[in-house]
Amino acid sequence: MIKQTAIETAENFIEASFPRCASAVLAGSVVRGEATATSDLDIVIFTTCRESYRYSCxxxxxxxEVFVHNYNSYRAFLQSDYERAKPSLAKMITEGIILKEDGMFKKIKKEAADLLYLGTALWDANTIEMKRYFLTDVLDDLSGCKDRAEGVFIVQTLVERLGEFYLRTKGQWIGDSKWLLRALKTYDPHFASKLTDSLEEYYKKNSKAGLIALTYEVLLPYGGRLFAGFSLGKEKHEGGAE
Known part of the structure; x- marks a missing residue:
């Protein structure tokens, strides 16, 4: 059986499953021209459901993957996108191909586009200090690691924390897995390339020097490594009994 095109399938799905929906958008990798053999279709539906929900078929x-909203529920998800700095719904609404719409959807699309343009809130000083501490912790783990198997797992955590720190301190969106790399490429292709090269150096040559140096470089403008003097929640107990 030959696969139908993504748009044909999405249109047929909407007609069969949500014939009375107000608006529908086809989003995801097929829309961006990045589809692979295992890619799915992301379809956002706006209808009269009481609460938002999602399901797969x-x-x-x-x-x-179907994401169903009403004209109120989506706002909480856009707010969550902003707070997590991971613009999942905002990107789907903004980048998606509109398959069905009413007058209300134009307003929603503009809200999502404005949110993406705005970017995320910059971390405050306390958050930066906390993130410096936890990034330093995994950096020290890697620096002292002599077990290759453990190192592979440590590096995964380091890359996630390093990418998050680099982007969030600049008010940029982040993501998980491949989306973290894509976010880095969008904001700073040179840094993304340096990080990727450092990872290749570790996996192929078991050399961690590049990753360690890059982490130091990112931490330096914010005071460098942080261990001595860091506390979390200690202030609540100052002056109290031990």
């Missing part, structure tokens, strides 16, 4: 050999 298969139609015409296409795996489909």
């Amino acid at each position: 298969i139609k015409d050999d296409w795996p489909i």
